[in-house]
Amino acid sequence: MIVLHDFHRSSASFRIRIALKLKGIDYRAVVHDLDAGAHRSPQYLEINRQGLLPALEIGEQVLTQSAAILEHLDATYPDPPLLPNTTRGRARVRALFQMIASDTHPLTGMRVARYLKGSLGCDDATVGRWKRHWITETFTVLETMLAADPATGQFCHGDRPSLADIALVPQVVSARAAGVALEPFPSISRIFERCMHIEAFRSAHPDSCAIPTHA
Template identity: 65%
Template sequence: MVTLHHFYRSSASFRVRIALNLKKISYEQIVHDLDAGAQRSPAYLSVNPQGLLPALAVGRDVLTQSAAILEFLESTYPDPPLLPATPMEQARVRALFHIVAADTHPITTMRVARYLKTVLGCDEPTIQHWKQHWLIDGLTALEDVLASDPATGRFCHGDRVSLADVALVPQVVSALKLGVIVEAFPTVARIHEHCMQMDAFRDAHPDACQFQQPVQAIKE
């Protein structure tokens, strides 16, 4: 049995939902309301002591960190592959993935925004500016790499979906919600559009998941 602990607005959860959909893996869901701080409840901390989403329970084992979860899914459910065939191509896809997952997303999360507000005393416009700045910085890097490399195709790497696309789409969705003009990054925008034509991406989108109800017992 596979169970995903997630929240609809969590970009890292979004990545894992995309991969589960692409690989057609059936899974149960437990929704933790980040707005209510449910990820810090004793019940969830017993699942993931770090108190972050997502977590993927596979039988009695629990996996955390979206990158590790995605690598596990790739190893365990290899069809369709989300990494290309050769080590050099795989390294390129992982590098693109980490432009988002390591360099951009971590400093634009809800917990960073909460720290800026409650500890540093930043107001909402300042926090908004912070998020927009780092999202634009990350999308600029992604655009520069993708636009300059002939290995880029319909998707981030050639004409097949890869882990790079799984990272790109949630980051673009976050940027759009914060008012970033994504058309300023034409290669990124084009790839996002191609991905969103696929059911696996559409069904994982926050707008498709926002009405899933958190499980009360997990929040207590």
Template identity: 60%
Template structure:
């Protein structure tokens, strides 16, 4: 049995929900409300010392970090594949994933916003400008990476959903909530639109999020 420690406002958890849905895996869900700091309580920190979401429990193994979880799922449950077969193509997909997960997302999280407020006395407007800046900066680069590469197809890599799409969609959902107009990134917007036609993406979306297990 797989157990996902989750919350709807966690973009990284959103990624894992998409992957679990695409691979048609059943899982239980334990909810940690980011708004109340439940993810920082000793009970959860004992599971994931970083106090971050998500964490996936598979048997006796606790997995953290969304990319590591996706890699585990890809190896353990290879159907359908979410990475291409060729090493160079895998590297491209991982690079697109990391362009979101390593270069955009960490600068726009709730905890960064909180630190800007407490350490530098930034008001809400300043924090929003910070997040919008890094979103536009990162998405502009990703738009160029996708639009200029013939390997881009219906999705980020050719015509099959991959890790890259799994990272991109949650980031765009977050960006839209922060006032970013994604039509300024036409290739990104097209790919996200096609992803959202797929039920596994729709079922994982925060607006459709319902916990599978009682809250923590």
């Protein structure tokens, strides 16, 4: 049995939900309410010492870090593939993924917002500007990269979803929540809408899985 430690508003968990659904992998979700600090419970820290979501249990193995989990899923459940079949394509898709997973998402998550408010005394408006700054910085570059590159297709890379779309879609959902206007980013918006026509993306969306299913 595969168990996903999950929370509907966790962007990194959202990525794993998409991949599991795209690949048709059966799993059970154990929901940890981030707002209530459930990811810091002693029980969860025994599963993932970092106290971050997601974690994926496959038998006795516990996988953490969404990039590592996605690579693992793609290697062990290769159909459909989430990476292109050329080294050049894989490098492009992994770079697009990391632009979001490393350069953007870590700056805009809850743990950083908590520090900005608690330790730096920032108000909600300042935290909102902070989030919009980093998302806009990345989206501005990403938009020109996607628009300029013939490797972009219906999706970030060609005409099938890849790791790049799996990172992009949750970041677009976060961007909207943070009040980032998407009009300046037509390629990003177009790819987001294209993904939302796929059941795996739609059913992984936070709005589709907000009802806790505690174990």
